[in-house]
Amino acid sequence: MNTRDTVLVALFAAFTVALAFFPPITIPLVGVPITAQSLGVMLAGAVLGANRGALSMGLVLALVAVGLPVLAGGRGGLGVFMGPTAGYLVGWPLAAYATGLLFERFSGKANYLVFSSLFCIVGGIFVMHPVGVLWLSISGGIPLDKAVLGTLVFVPGDVLKAVAAAYIAIQVRKALGATMGYGANRI
Amino acid sequence: MTASFYIHKESWLHRLAAGRKLFCLAVLGTGISFVSDLWLLAGALSLCVCLFPAAQLRLVVAYNQVRPLFWIMAALFVAKLFTGPLSDAFVVILRLCILVLAAGLITVTTKTSALLTVLERVLTPLSVFGFSAPRMAFALSLVIRFIPVVGQISQEVREAQQARGLGTNIFALIIPFVLRIVKMAEQVSQAIDARGGLPDAKPSPAVMRRSQAVRRSVSAPMGAETDQPH
Amino acid sequence: MNVMPFKTIIEFNAVGYQSGEHEILKELNLFMSEPRIGIVGSNGSGKSTFLRLINGLLVPTTGEVWVDGLETRRCAKQVRDRISFVFQNPDNQIVLPTVEEDLAFGLSRSDLSAEIIAKRVDDVLERLDLAHKRHEPCHVLSGGQKQLLAIAGALVRRPATIIFDEPTTLLDLRNARRIADVIYSLEQNVITVTHDLTLLEGFDRVMVMNDGEVVADDTPKAALSYYRRLMS
Ligand SMILES: Nc1ncnc2c1ncn2[C@@H]1O[C@H](COP(=O)(O)OP(=O)(O)OP(=O)(O)O)[C@@H](O)[C@H]1O
């Protein structure tokens, strides 16, 4: 972790916090309004890679824990970690890590929308949701299968978000590779 | 965005050390999962509620802690009804309310700075991904410093895109936003290097002093209302 | 305020800087020791790159930069202890939440005791008229105050030289004058890039950059009139 890495980690955490205060935005063509903050999780992984992405999401959670209203809707505080949906939050660093790992491992493929969407889906859905469901099932005391059923409702929306995040990640990586003289895939 | 959820009062709960409070919460969280007696839980809940006035806080503060969870708890309650007896449904809801209230009580009675100190102490033995505790503390203050700056950038990007009629287009908003963040990171890290670089991985007296200053400062307002348009 | 015992001597030996294929600076040979040096030039002519080469934020792709006998590639840390940097946008160089702790940040890597750090922070706050802001969160300061804080962050390290990259570009006329006064009042050597040509009138030496080269290097009067002709 050099200076630049540390700053990127911190600024992406600040970015994710700022997304909480974004007005609802829509995905063109599909037209569905979405909350922007969860995009930050996948983007952190896609743009910063596994370690730095996970760390920056960890920083956001630390800010939540110390009682700052940094989540969408101005939520925050320790109570958030006690609620039944806390697993989805705890899943942030893990999701960013998984997405980041895939972008790092398969960076050659990451410029195709299909692949980068897949990477975002793995982190944002296949990692995030199991953690969330497990937590929901334990803290809510409901059987796992029922909890899974409950989370499935959110999957279609999250797939859309993952594709949007993937598209953004591709454009960002292209722009940075071209104009800032970085190695095409290393920021 | 308001500074934090902390509400300043002079009560014994406010004075109680942050570490102790968090320890109690951990004990409560573990212990409560073994309790399924409705009366015991109801008693614990009333105790939690009573602690709010004991901390010189109005009851609406307690209500505010659980209010965001209302719908999810209702859904949970219904789900529980289908999978087991009514009493089970109540047990789950009661446990959740107790924990959320207790955690919320800590949040409103403990200064952010005190919680930061505990966080730093807890993290000291774990050096996560090569992130030592002083580095972590530095990164946290960096985030706190840059939330208003990033909020300002977000607003600039939004205004620019609104002018082009793309005010709600996710791509038109987020792509330039991320690019500006990365570019800014470049300049900020150069500035940090020019000023002597990151704080040492192990705390020096100077860093200790600095992080004490951070602790004092986070209770100051961080994101001014004007920086965070809604 | 006591500064380093002697002023800095900066030497560029056949310095070139390339980014990929793009040649940003071409073979510079320079010797700089004047108290106040100004640099002007069109956008993209390489001024910021030039400044960053001086204190080792960038290292040359060919040639060497020497500061008081220290080579920037090998001794970046010592060089940066001698030379502080003030950037165009103060928001990017204020890194901690409140005024006081941001100032102390620049000394956190030093071996100074807490009392000395506090004393230095006090001095510099006093000197730049920021004492009443010491506990304020940095983001509530005005643009001019932020730039003063950025300069304070450079001064608190007690360097021998301070580099400014367009310090007044984002400021209104009054604040620009204020910063100019501060620059003239410094006992440190100053190297500044600016588009504010009046700022340079009292300087000792002005260099004009164009397309990665120093095309004029003279007294302010001569260099600035050359620059005006170049730009017309
Ligand atoms: N990291 C980089 N990668 C590639 N090119 C770069 C990089 N940084 C700067 N450049 C290019 O180098 C040239 C000089 O840039 P520099 O920032 O030094 O100019 P400048 O004189 O400071 O300009 P301005 O007046 O706009 O600040 C420009 O053409 C710029 O596009």
Ligand SMILES: [Mg+2]
């Ligand atoms: Mg420049």
